[in-house]
Amino acid sequence: MKLKKVASMFLAAMLTCSLSVTPVFADEVSDLKEQKAEAQSEMNSLQSQLNTLMNKMSDLENELIQTGEEIAKTEEDLKAAEEDQEQQYEAMKLRIKYMYEEGSGSAALEKVLTSGDMSSMLSQAEYSQQVHSYDREKLNEYIATTEKIEELKTSLEEKQDDLEATQVEFEAQQSELNTTISEKSEEISNLDGMIQEAARKAAEEAARKKAEEEAKRKQEEERAAQEAAQDTGGGSSNETTTVEEDYEDASGGGESSGGGGSSEPSYSESTGNAIVDRAYNCLGADYVWGACSPGAFDCSGLVSYCLTGSYSRIGTSSTFLGWSRVSNPQPGDVCAGVGHCGIYIGNGQMIHAATEGVGVIIGPVQSGMVYVRA
Numbered sequence: 001m002k003l004k005k006v007a008s009m010f011l012a013a014m015l016t017c018s019l020s021v022t023p024v025f026a027d028e029v030s031d032l033k034e035q036k037a038e039a040q041s042e043m044n045s046l047q048s049q050l051n052t053l054m055n056k057m058s059d060l061e062n063e064l065i066q067t068g069e070e071i072a073k074t075e076e077d078l079k080a081a082e083e084d085q086e087q088q089y090e091a092m093k094l095r096i097k098y099m100y101e102e103g104s105g106s107a108a109l110e111k112v113l114t115s116g117d118m119s120s121m122l123s124q125a126e127y128s129q130q131v132h133s134y135d136r137e138k139l140n141e142y143i144a145t146t147e148k149i150e151e152l153k154t155s156l157e158e159k160q161d162d163l164e165a166t167q168v169e170f171e172a173q174q175s176e177l178n179t180t181i182s183e184k185s186e187e188i189s190n191l192d193g194m195i196q197e198a199a200r201k202a203a204e205e206a207a208r209k210k211a212e213e214e215a216k217r218k219q220e221e222e223r224a225a226q227e228a229a230q231d232t233g234g235g236s237s238n239e240t241t242t243v244e245e246d247y248e249d250a251s252g253g254g255e256s257s258g259g260g261g262s263s264e265p266s267y268s269e270s271t272g273n274a275i276v277d278r279a280y281n282c283l284g285a286d287y288v289w290g291a292c293s294p295g296a297f298d299c300s301g302l303v304s305y306c307l308t309g310s311y312s313r314i315g316t317s318s319t320f321l322g323w324s325r326v327s328n329p330q331p332g333d334v335c336a337g338v339g340h341c342g343i344y345i346g347n348g349q350m351i352h353a354a355t356e357g358v359g360v361i362i363g364p365v366q367s368g369m370v371y372v373r374a
Contacts, residue, residue, distance in 0.1 A: 028198045035190040043184040048175045057170050057339045058318035069291025071156045078149045129227045165370045265373040272332025278306040279343040281350040285360040302353040306343050317341040323372035337369040
């Protein structure tokens with residue numbers, strides 16, 4: 001009995017020593033998880049900044065469209081004022097010609113002096129003055145209107161330039177945030193791998209120690225039994241002491257992300273072909289902010305026309321981003337990103353209203369864009 005007690009104590013001491021290895025791995029896993037939590041928190045903050053920036057870019061796009069429409073209206077008003085100027089110019093030429101043929105100022109003076117009586121003379125002089133005042137008033141009115149329209153147009157164009165500069169700045173910030181988020185996501189992925197590797201090693205070490213101690217325990221039990229049998233002359237007692245330890249699996253298990261389960265919108269080849277045909281027919285059209293008209297579009301104006309066949313805007317690039325996304329893009333689908341959109345025509349290409357001075361062209365689908373189906 002004494003020998004068995006000694007053997008059990010020895011076995012328990014050996015198991016206690018083996019268990020001291022486990023906290024080392026547990027501490028490593030804990031440290032890695034803390035690093036991952038910090039990285040995840042930083043990425044969440046960056047994502048929040050990106051979402052705020054995307055909202056600002058959406059508002060900026062709407063403002064650019066509105067300013068473009070205002071500039072187009074101002075240009076129409078200026079054109080109408082120029083037509084009025086032409087008509088006024090022709091009328092004044094006729095009036096000057098008449099005055100020249102009648103003897104200019106001397107004829108007018110002669111009419112006043114030969115009016116007959118004082119009353120008629122004053123009436124004739126007042127009439128001449130009214131004609132002169134009318135001409136001068138119309139001329140001043142035209143000059144004031146033209147200057148006002150020119151100033152408004154200049155102001156709107158400066159505003160649009162400022163908005164476009166802000167858009168470039170926002171796009172640079174978006175690119176920087178996307179790069180940082182991508183790097184942080186890769187860091188988190190690496191930490192996940194390190195956590196799983198540390199957990200795997202911990203599990204393997206625990207299993208190895210457990211196997212070793214189990215083998216030692218059996219050896220000690222057998223040795224104790226033999227010694228006890230020798231002490232009692234062969235009559236051995238089968239009493240044994242078993243020490244069991246459960247080890248928790250520290251592998252951490254990979255997180256699984258289930259898909260949404262929702263089916264993608266069905267694709268109609270005839271509808272897609274009609275949308276693509278409209279897009280091809282618009283190639284070469286000018287890029288004009290706020291435009292959705294024959295020969296002139298901005299990016300969302302072009303997409304709106306291609307989808308509906310009518311020159312009426314149905315949304316902006318932000319609107320299209322909210323539509324149902326598809327993973328199997330087909331010709332006629334919409335390519336949408338923050339601040340830009342186009343019509344997918346297949347083979348990684350799209351037709352889009354690129355920018356001012358470029359117009360509607362065929363180009364590659366831009367990085368970061370998603371595909372949606374109307």
